[in-house]
Amino acid sequence: MTxxxxxxxxxxxxxxxxxxLAPGQAEGLFDARARKLVKMxxxxxxxxxRAGKCGSNLAWTELTVLSALxx
Amino acid sequence: MxxxxxxxxxxRSFCSVEITPxxxxxxxxxxxxxxxxxxxxxxxxxxxxxxxxxxxxDRASLEFRQxxxxxxxxxxxxxxxxxxxxxxxKKIKAKEYxxxxxxxxxxxxxxxxxxxxxxxxxxxxxxxxxxxxHPRHHCHLAAAAHxxxxxxxxxxxxIASGWVTIEEVIRFLIYELKVRPKSADWDARLQAxxxxxxxxxxxxx
Numbered sequence: 349m350t351x352x353x354x355x356x357x358x359x360x361x362x363x364x365x366x367x368x369l370a371p372g373q374a375e376g377l378f379d380a381r382a383r384k385l386v387k388m389x390x391x392x393x394x395x396x397x398r399a400g401k402c403g404s405n406l407a408w409t410e411l412t413v414l415s416a417l418x419x
Numbered sequence: 420m421x422x423x424x425x426x427x428x429x430x431r432s433f434c435s436v437e438i439t440p441x442x443x444x445x446x447x448x449x450x451x452x453x454x455x456x457x458x459x460x461x462x463x464x465x466x467x468x469x470x471x472x473x474x475x476x477d478r479a480s481l482e483f484r485q486x487x488x489x490x491x492x493x494x495x496x497x498x499x500x501x502x503x504x505x506x507x508x509k510k511i512k513a514k515e516y517x518x519x520x521x522x523x524x525x526x527x528x529x530x531x532x533x534x535x536x537x538x539x540x541x542x543x544x545x546x547x548x549x550x551x552x553h554p555r556h557h558c559h560l561a562a563a564a565h566x567x568x569x570x571x572x573x574x575x576x577x578i579a580s581g582w583v584t585i586e587e588v589i590r591f592l593i594y595e596l597k598v599r600p601k602s603a604d605w606d607a608r609l610q611a612x613x614x615x616x617x618x619x620x621x622x623x624x
Binding site: 355358359361362365366367368370371373374377397398399400404406407409410412413414415416417418419 | 487
């Protein structure tokens with residue numbers, strides 16, 4: 349997902365209140381948020397979260413809750 | 420409204436609510452019911468800000484967002500609430516689902532952004548998605564404790580806690596922090612909502 353597509357999805361979410369993501373979109377959105385919040389790819393952030401090796405600061409906390417969307 | 424009639428009935432016979440799962444034709448419908456319920460609870464207790472929801476098949480996340488970012492929302496007396504939950508809808512039979520909370524994060528602070536000062540956080544992550552050794556249900560406090568000749572950073576420690584519901588966080592804001600409730604029947608609403616949570620998740624609190 350491009351940064352532009354992620355930004356459009358964020359706008360839609362705020363406008364409509366609820367958005368159902370197509371397969372692959374959740375990973376794309378997580379990647380965009382990970383790059384913004386912790387300056388790394390979604391894949392790298394997810395690996396760190398699942399290994400219990402991320403910090404407990406607020407950015408990581410938010411990403412960790414969101415990561416539960418991904419299987 | 421379904422929720423209004425449910426609350427009226429629950430107010431009168433709180434202890435006799437039948438234990439049943441959520442009914443719906445799809446996880447999306449179930450998550451919609453849950454989001455509407457939580458928004459209604461928030462709007463009648465501490466904030467009119469709406470929660471937004473992302474849905475992927477049988478999972479959904481809920482949070483407050485503004486300007487493309489997660490935010491904490493103003494709840495009164497200078498306090499702000501951050502709320503984030505990820506849930507799973509488990510199909511138990513045709514048109515019947517149970518909700519499972521996979522993760523939550525609640526924070527009470529003094530501004531909308533994550534850079535703003537905060538003083539308490541409650542968090543939970545299921546072992547299903549994190550291989551961490553710290554207590555799954557925990558809290559952080561923006562404080563340090565000096566005792567027994569040791570120094571503890573309560574901000575960094577994962578202090579073990581029980582399951583903390585959003586209803587208990589709202590109760591803490593209203594009763595302990597003196598945030599003015601948006602309706603006189605806030606306590607009945609919180610109790611009724613906890614009862615629904617028990618029904619929808621089959622979890623005892």
